[in-house]
Amino acid sequence: MWRLTPGQALACREWQGEYVLYNDLSGDTHLLAEDAVLLLLAVQRMPQDAAALAANLNADYPEANLSADEVAVLLAQLQSLSLVEHEAC
Amino acid sequence: MLTVSALSRPELGRRLAHGGILLRTGSFVTSVISPIPHLADGIALLYADYPLAEPGGFADFHLHFEQGAGLRRWFRPQVHFNYDGLAPFDPLPVDQVFPMFEWTMNWCVSSRAHRYLLIHAAVVEKDSVAVVLPAPPGSGKSTLCAALVCSGWRLLSDELALVRLGSGELVPLPRPVSLKNASIGVLRGFAPQAVFSREVADTVKGTIAHMKPPADSIARAAEPARPAYIVFPKYEAGAAPRLAPIAPARAFMRVAENAFNYSVLGAEGFHALAGLIEASQCFDFSYSKLDDAIAQFAALARRAP
Numbered sequence: 001m002w003r004l005t006p007g008q009a010l011a012c013r014e015w016q017g018e019y020v021l022y023n024d025l026s027g028d029t030h031l032l033a034e035d036a037v038l039l040l041l042a043v044q045r046m047p048q049d050a051a052a053l054a055a056n057l058n059a060d061y062p063e064a065n066l067s068a069d070e071v072a073v074l075l076a077q078l079q080s081l082s083l084v085e086h087e088a089c
Numbered sequence: 090m091l092t093v094s095a096l097s098r099p100e101l102g103r104r105l106a107h108g109g110i111l112l113r114t115g116s117f118v119t120s121v122i123s124p125i126p127h128l129a130d131g132i133a134l135l136y137a138d139y140p141l142a143e144p145g146g147f148a149d150f151h152l153h154f155e156q157g158a159g160l161r162r163w164f165r166p167q168v169h170f171n172y173d174g175l176a177p178f179d180p181l182p183v184d185q186v187f188p189m190f191e192w193t194m195n196w197c198v199s200s201r202a203h204r205y206l207l208i209h210a211a212v213v214e215k216d217s218v219a220v221v222l223p224a225p226p227g228s229g230k231s232t233l234c235a236a237l238v239c240s241g242w243r244l245l246s247d248e249l250a251l252v253r254l255g256s257g258e259l260v261p262l263p264r265p266v267s268l269k270n271a272s273i274g275v276l277r278g279f280a281p282q283a284v285f286s287r288e289v290a291d292t293v294k295g296t297i298a299h300m301k302p303p304a305d306s307i308a309r310a311a312e313p314a315r316p317a318y319i320v321f322p323k324y325e326a327g328a329a330p331r332l333a334p335i336a337p338a339r340a341f342m343r344v345a346e347n348a349f350n351y352s353v354l355g356a357e358g359f360h361a362l363a364g365l366i367e368a369s370q371c372f373d374f375s376y377s378k379l380d381d382a383i384a385q386f387a388a389l390a391r392r393a394p
Contacts, residue, residue, distance in 0.1 A: 009294045011356055015337035020357040027352050029359060031342050 002075050003047035005085045010040055012075050030042055035064055039074055043084050094137035102129040109153075111142035113216040115251075115262035115310045117198065120148035121187070125168060126366075128154055131187035131286055135265045135299055138307045150197040154190065156183055172197070178337055181292075188297045191267060195248050198262065199349040205260060206252040207349040211221065212245035212259050212314070213237045213386075218393040219259050219314035221250050222322055222384065223347040229324030229376075232272040234299050236379040237386060239280035241260050244306040245314060249349075257364040258313035263306040266300035273298045279379050317393045319344065319371045322382075330381040332389075333373045340371035 004010070005025060012021040012032075019032045021040075042048075042057050054071040057064050066074075078084045093101065093112070102124075104110050109122035112132070123129070142148070153171035157180060167180035170193055177196075181189050199207050210223035224230035231247055238244040244263045251260040265286070266340035268276055273288060273296065284301035319340055320332075335343070344362060345351050351358045376382040 009356070011359055013338075013341075013367075015341075015366070018336055018338035020338050020341045020359075020363070022355065022356055027355060029342065029345055029351075031338055 001047050001049055001087050002043050002053065002084050003087060004040070004044045005082050008083055010044060013035060021083075023081060023083065028081070030081060030083075035066060036074055036078065037068075038064060039071065040078065040083060043075075047087075090140045093132060093139050093141060094136065095141075096127070096133075098133050102126060105132070108144070111144065111146055111148055112136065113142050114194070114264055115246075116260060117149045117202070117262070118142045118147060119194065119197065120151045121154075121190075122152070123154035123158060125154055125183060125186050128190055131190065131299070134284065135200065135286055135301045137301075138304045150194075150201070152190070152193055152197070154186055164267075177217050178312045180303075183335040185292050186291055187286060187299070188267075188292050188294075191265065191299060194264065198249055198251075202251070203353055203360055204254060206354060206358055206365070208250040208252065208344060208353065209248065209347045209349060210250040210344075211247050212250045212261075213242040214245055214259075214314040215242045215390045217315065218317045218390045219245065220318040220320055220346075220389065221259070221316055221365070222320055223250070223344050224322055224348070228322055229269050229272075230322055231267055231269070232275060232324065233322050233376075233379070233382055235266045235268060235272075235276050235283075236279055236383060238266070238303055238306065239276075240383045242386070243309060243314075244302045245309050245333045250362050252316075252365055253313065254354070254361050256313075257316070257361065257368060259316055260313050261296065261306070263302045263310055267300055268298050268300060270295045275379070276300060316368045317370070318389055319365070319369045320374045320389075321372070323375045324371065324377065325375045326377055328375045328377045329383050330376045330378075331374070332385060335371040335373055337366050337371060340369075341366045363376055 008024050012019050019037045021030045050072040051068040054068040106124035109120050112119050151173050157167040166183040168183045168186040169180045210221050232248050245261040247266040286299040288298045290296045
């Protein structure tokens with residue numbers, strides 16, 4: 001089960017399809033693509049596993065067209081930034 | 090209001106040596122104490138139009154420059170800088186006291202004034218169109234800034250863009266423009282009417298001279314400006330002038346890299362910078378001739394929304 005790391009508020013701004021996002025825990029700012037931000041927002045709405053997140057993301061945003069494996073890779077990258085964390089069910 | 094020019098040079102020297110002066114630059118007041126004649130000379134020349142606050146009043150910063158004691162009084166004399174009783178920097182040759190004064194004035198603001206988002210950038214304004222020029226050292230930022238203010242643009246700052254948290258306004262801090270090495274001769278040729286300080290050689294940045302800001306920029310130091318453009322200047326020998334748009338999110342990251350206190354401010358800094366980006370069109374600008382650059386900036390001012 002993936003969830004947002006406690007303390008992250010996901011303050012972000014979008015311009016021309018690119019996002020900047022403030023990391024409340026590290027103080028860093030990240031330049032992110034739309035897929036990553038949509039995934040973060042999906043995790044924020046409801047903690048889920050990668051397969052469920054991919055299914056929900058593709059249902060809400062068909063243009064995302066992400067496989068569960070691609071979502072898993074994205075989640076690992078976001079985890080390395082302390083934006084999301086994985087907890088055993 | 091009393092300005093530095095109201096004091097004769099001997100009186101300025103006497104006040105600096107005994108009790109100091111309260112020098113008002115933009116929204117800051119700095120107490121300056123020093124018996125060193127080179128510093129009084131520089132202040133008399135370049136700060137003549139600046140207001141002095143009432144003696145005994147509040148000062149944001151307290152600076153004390155004095156000559157070293159002992160053998161150092163005669164052998165390679167040095168200047169020591171004292172800030173609120175602390176000595177944050179190594180002493181420098183006494184000949185470098187005026188550049189040291191300018192650097193410490195910048196340091197005071199960049200390390201303390203956290204009611205602003207502080208960006209290492211020049212800011213100029215014309216016809217209510219303000220342009221922020223962030224750039225690392227060596228990009229030609231100060232040279233371009235000096236040329237612009239000698240061509241009718243108002244100087245808000247050569248070194249520190251102050252973005253007021255909340256309103257997003259650019260708050261002026263007009264102070265002498267720092268020029269290095271070949272730029273000094275370039276500006277002397279471009280603006281022979283401008284006033285320059287004595288050149289100081291062999292500093293850590295090479296040869297340094299400062300250019301006096303236009304009196305109008307100092308008189309309007311309480312008048313903030315709204316950002317319209319962020320332009321990253323880059324001097325390239327032989328290059329034709331070229332203005333290339335930057336995607337806003339990319340510009341955000343680059344401006345953040347040039348901010349002094351972005352991390353200190355946390356989420357507040359993020360929102361302040363986002364506001365600046367949203368208010369501005371962002372460009373890379375490469376140039377080799379100042380006249381080309383002036384023409385390009387005039388065009389930017391005309392087409393501003």
